[in-house]
Amino acid sequence: MNALNKKTVEDIDVAGKRVLVRCDFNVPLDNGVITSDKRIVASLPTIEYLIRNNARVILCSHLGRPKGEFKSEFSLAPVAVRLSELLGREVKMAKDVVGESARSLSASLKDSEVMLIENVRFHAEETKNDPEFSKKLAALADLYVNDAFGSAHRAHSSTTGVADYLPSACGYLIQKEISFMGGALENPKRPFVAILGGAKVSDKIGVITNLLNKCDTIIIGGGMAYTFMKALGYDIGSSLLEADRIEDAKKMMDEANAKGVKFLIPVDNKIGREYKPDTESQIIESDNIPEGWMGLDIGPRTQKMFADAIQGSGTVIWNGPMGVSEWENFAQGTIAVATAVANSGAISIIGGGDSAAAIQKLGFAEKMSHISTGGGASLEFLEGKELPGIAALDEK
Numbered sequence: 355m356n357a358l359n360k361k362t363v364e365d366i367d368v369a370g371k372r373v374l375v376r377c378d379f380n381v382p383l384d385n386g387v388i389t390s391d392k393r394i395v396a397s398l399p400t401i402e403y404l405i406r407n408n409a410r411v412i413l414c415s416h417l418g419r420p421k422g423e424f425k426s427e428f429s430l431a432p433v434a435v436r437l438s439e440l441l442g443r444e445v446k447m448a449k450d451v452v453g454e455s456a457r458s459l460s461a462s463l464k465d466s467e468v469m470l471i472e473n474v475r476f477h478a479e480e481t482k483n484d485p486e487f488s489k490k491l492a493a494l495a496d497l498y499v500n501d502a503f504g505s506a507h508r509a510h511s512s513t514t515g516v517a518d519y520l521p522s523a524c525g526y527l528i529q530k531e532i533s534f535m536g537g538a539l540e541n542p543k544r545p546f547v548a549i550l551g552g553a554k555v556s557d558k559i560g561v562i563t564n565l566l567n568k569c570d571t572i573i574i575g576g577g578m579a580y581t582f583m584k585a586l587g588y589d590i591g592s593s594l595l596e597a598d599r600i601e602d603a604k605k606m607m608d609e610a611n612a613k614g615v616k617f618l619i620p621v622d623n624k625i626g627r628e629y630k631p632d633t634e635s636q637i638i639e640s641d642n643i644p645e646g647w648m649g650l651d652i653g654p655r656t657q658k659m660f661a662d663a664i665q666g667s668g669t670v671i672w673n674g675p676m677g678v679s680e681w682e683n684f685a686q687g688t689i690a691v692a693t694a695v696a697n698s699g700a701i702s703i704i705g706g707g708d709s710a711a712a713i714q715k716l717g718f719a720e721k722m723s724h725i726s727t728g729g730g731a732s733l734e735f736l737e738g739k740e741l742p743g744i745a746a747l748d749e750k
């Protein structure tokens with residue numbers, strides 16, 4: 355599969371057709387009130403394109419984990435209301451997913467009209483990718499568009515199975531993810547620098563292994579860095595350690611060496627006595643962390659070393675914070691890296707989760723080329739894995 359070769363919404367003739375669009379409307383709700391409509395806003399370009407081009411738009415999504423049965427607190431009805439305000443037109447809400455209400459609404463839909471079916475996870479068959487359920491979803495429409503990148507690493511009926519029964523394409527959100535991340539992996543502007551942080555090495559081994567074949571420099575920060583330091587024989591005190599990953603860490607550093615990839619790990623750290631926001635702290639060299647202390651952020655020399663490596667790069671991919679960035683006392687490393695990425699002038703791609711949150715909080719979002727909408731999905735994409743929700747779509 356070449357993800358860059360997938361049909362987009364602009365490659366299919368949508369006029370007068372019923373188009374089933376898988377969106378990511380998995381919004382945070384508080385007592386039925388949407389507390390952030392970011393995901394709904396993100397879906398607008400594809401929906402508005404379809405409306406402008408006279409499609410009959412049938413939207414679907416999951417919301418939370420209703421575990422295969424109707425539960426009113428997981429209804430998508432509040433999304434229909436908010437979406438209709440954003441679009442400035444009615445969004446008809448079906449009472450079910452593939453039942454009488456959804457079928458009759460979709461049959462009576464006129465050109466440029468929009469409807470939303472209920473939460474696909476009200477049916478247990480959805481997450482099992484059940485062919486009969488996929489067929490029922492497909493029967494609502496003539497064409498299928500997937501725009502839910504955050505769910506594209508899941509082979510479910512509405513993300514994958516339905517594409518077996520309908521001509522398909524990706525929407526603008528998925529297209530943007532593919533073009534930035536796929537572009538970086540296939541043909542990066544060099545030097546290509548990857549920055550990986552966060553708590554666990556085990557989560558990132560696949561990504562590092564794949565990027566060792568693509569990048570010029572790999573930067574490691576965050577809690578996972580201490581397993582690498584341990585692999586070099588350093589004392590790491592009570593810092594985070596995955597003892598069963600020390601061998602993997604060694605292997606990755608050896609492979610980087612053999613391939614001529616620069617592999618940077620912290621040379622100094624901000625360490626704390628306890629895992630607490632206001633714990634006593636000091637700056638210390640990486641090979642000298644005292645017993646009873648833990649590394650909670652990268653130190654100032656490391657910040658400078660990482661910033662120097664980022665400056666002048668052509669492409670930067672960043673996933674995971676450099677320290678416990680939720681705590682002001684240990685956020686400086688993440689802020690320094692965010693600032694360096696923002697000022698680098700490189701094509702900058704930010705994985706979901708904490709690094710995206712840090713970028714947003716600092717007001718740097720506008721300076722980034724792309725902030726991924728899917729944490730898990732973007733990691734799997736960077737691992738070089740085929741995402742079922744993208745693989746299932748028709749090629750150009």
Ligand code: AMP
Binds near residue numbers: 594
């Ligand atoms: P991840 O979900 O793997 O991207 O990890 C993010 C989490 O890693 C955040 O909650 C951070 O607080 C945590 N983290 C980053 N650096 C450290 C560290 N040095 N020690 C403990 N936790 C860390």
